[in-house]
Amino acid sequence: MRGKMPSPVNPLPYTDTKPVGAADFYFAINATFRFVLKKAGIEGLRQYWTDLGARYFAPVTAQWKAGGLPAVAEYWRAFFAAEPGAKVEVSQLPDAVTLEVKVCPAIKHLRAHGREIVPCFCQHCYFIGEAMAAPAGLAVRIEGGNGSCRQTFLRRDAATAAQDLASIKEASC
Amino acid sequence: MLGCYDFCGHYEWTFEWMIQRGGEPLLREYWDEAIHRDSQRHAMELIGSKGIEGMKEYWGHTLVDEGAGYHCTATDTVFRTDMHECPSKGFLIRNGLHQHHDYCDHCMGWIGPLLKECGWVVDHEHNHCGQCWWELRRATDPTRPGKPGEMSGEHDVRKSAGWLPPHGTMDVYERANAPHDKTTRKVD
Numbered sequence: 001m002r003g004k005m006p007s008p009v010n011p012l013p014y015t016d017t018k019p020v021g022a023a024d025f026y027f028a029i030n031a032t033f034r035f036v037l038k039k040a041g042i043e044g045l046r047q048y049w050t051d052l053g054a055r056y057f058a059p060v061t062a063q064w065k066a067g068g069l070p071a072v073a074e075y076w077r078a079f080f081a082a083e084p085g086a087k088v089e090v091s092q093l094p095d096a097v098t099l100e101v102k103v104c105p106a107i108k109h110l111r112a113h114g115r116e117i118v119p120c121f122c123q124h125c126y127f128i129g130e131a132m133a134a135p136a137g138l139a140v141r142i143e144g145g146n147g148s149c150r151q152t153f154l155r156r157d158a159a160t161a162a163q164d165l166a167s168i169k170e171a172s173c
Numbered sequence: 174m175l176g177c178y179d180f181c182g183h184y185e186w187t188f189e190w191m192i193q194r195g196g197e198p199l200l201r202e203y204w205d206e207a208i209h210r211d212s213q214r215h216a217m218e219l220i221g222s223k224g225i226e227g228m229k230e231y232w233g234h235t236l237v238d239e240g241a242g243y244h245c246t247a248t249d250t251v252f253r254t255d256m257h258e259c260p261s262k263g264f265l266i267r268n269g270l271h272q273h274h275d276y277c278d279h280c281m282g283w284i285g286p287l288l289k290e291c292g293w294v295v296d297h298e299h300n301h302c303g304q305c306w307w308e309l310r311r312a313t314d315p316t317r318p319g320k321p322g323e324m325s326g327e328h329d330v331r332k333s334a335g336w337l338p339p340h341g342t343m344d345v346y347e348r349a350n351a352p353h354d355k356t357t358r359k360v361d
Contacts, residue, residue: 014179014268018260021177024235025184029175031211032187035203040194048190052175056186082178106174125174 011074012082013059023084026106033118042120049124053131064136072097072138072153085109095158099151107147111173121171122146126163129153145169181261188273201352204282213283221291228252228309244328251316252309255330259303266303277301277344278352289350297346300338304330312348337361 037045054061063071073092076099080088087103110117122145129140129151139159141152146169175183191200209217216235219227225247232245232254242258265276277299285295292311296318299305306329308318318324321331330336337343341361346354 012179014182014264014270016178016260016264017267021180022235023177025177025180028180028184028208028212029177031207032184032203034211035207039199048187051190052183052186056183079174079176079178083174083176104174106177128175 011063011071011078013057013063016082020082020084023105023109026109027113027115029106030110030115030118030121033121033124037118037120045120046123046127049127050131053128054135057128057132061132061135064133064138069095069097069138069153069155072133080105096152096154098153101144101149101151104147104149107171111147114173117171117173119170119172122149122168123165125149125151126165126168130163143167146171179264181264182268182270184261184279185265185270185276186272188276188279192273197353201282204279204352205286208279208283209287213287216284217287217290220287220293224291225249225252244325246325246328248324250310250314251324252307253324254307255325255328256303256305256307257330257333259305262301262303275301275344277305278355280305281346281349281352281355285346285350285352285354294348294350295346296348298331299344300336301340301344302335302338304333304336306330 033045036048040048060075063075067074069092073090076088076090076097080086080090083105085103085108086101086105089100089102091098091100107117107121122142126140126142129142133140133153134156137156138153139156141154141159141161141163143150144167149168187203188200191203195202216231219231221227223230229245229247229252242256244255244257246253246255262276265271281295281297288295288309292313293309294312296308296310297305308324310316322329337360341359342357343360344355344357347356349355
């Protein structure tokens with residue numbers, strides 16, 4: 001990982017006693033998306049993601065609002081360090097923070113265990129990330145998916161084009 | 174991205190999101206359909222095919238992965254777990270997360286229906302402080318749970334100093350298979 005060294009304060013708002021999470025919880029995340037999609041349709045699922053980003057992750061938004069792009073980079077470094085199997089390069093550039101997701105830990109684990117992945121799984125990164133970023137004056141744009149992608153967090157006024165959802169790949173086993 | 178490190182946090186948040194949209198029936202359906210039948214289908218496969226040996230295999234793996242402080246005791250007819258430090262309730266308590274009125278119900282929400290399909294019933298108590306115990310028996314076995322220490326000795330969570338909750342109530346399930354099968358009793 002490149003860029004600024006993380007501060008000694010943990011940038012994760014919710015912390016655990018173990019250093020990394022239990023990967024089988026990715027099964028439940030995938031199953032939850034499938035359940036909400038079945039019950040509420042794609043717009044309902046996108047609303048669930050947006051609500052998660054805006055409410056559950058509100059403490060992260062507050063950190064980003066106060067600390068700007070350096071806080072964004074610190075958060076994602078800490079986040080991926082706690083996700084088992086993640087291979088992600090976080091770079092802080094003058095006007096953006098990029099996440100080069102070389103190995104998505106969730107897709108990797110779901111595939112390894114033969115789980116059927118909700119096709120729109122990768123869209124959750126956009127809808128949650130955008131809901132977290134917007135109140136902090138930031139935006140996220142994503143390209144790729146299905147195991148690897150590039151996520152760019154930038155100032156909202158610099159995000160001239162809306163996210164093209166077609167540029168986020170469908171996920172599959 | 175939604176991660177597994179703080180899974181218990183957004184899982185508990187999701188319970189309340191479900192209730193706001195479809196009430197308790199939608200939440201119970203979520204636990205049964207998404208968690209029991211989809212996410213944890215490997216538990217169904219193990220327990221359905223191997224019974225108590227499957228329980229040992231399943232909970233031995235998952236509770237270690239989740240960092241639980243627990244003890245399991247099994248005979249040929251009963252599988253008992255004493256949970257001294259529930260990893261997920263502990264996560265919520267340490268982080269001050271409390272969206273849903275009783276997070277602990279989620280275990281019975283998915284495990285209860287799973288065991289019912291396999292022909293088992295559950296005796297269980299939880300104190301909402303990260304401690305609980307479970308005894309799983311075949312539905313055809315009328316045996317009631319023993320007194321504290323009878324099955325798991327010093328590992329019995331009911332013998333620990335923190336067992337009685339400070340708010341004075343305990344949630345109790347007797348030969349149950351669903352989250353609404355519980356009664357709440359005063360313990361002071």
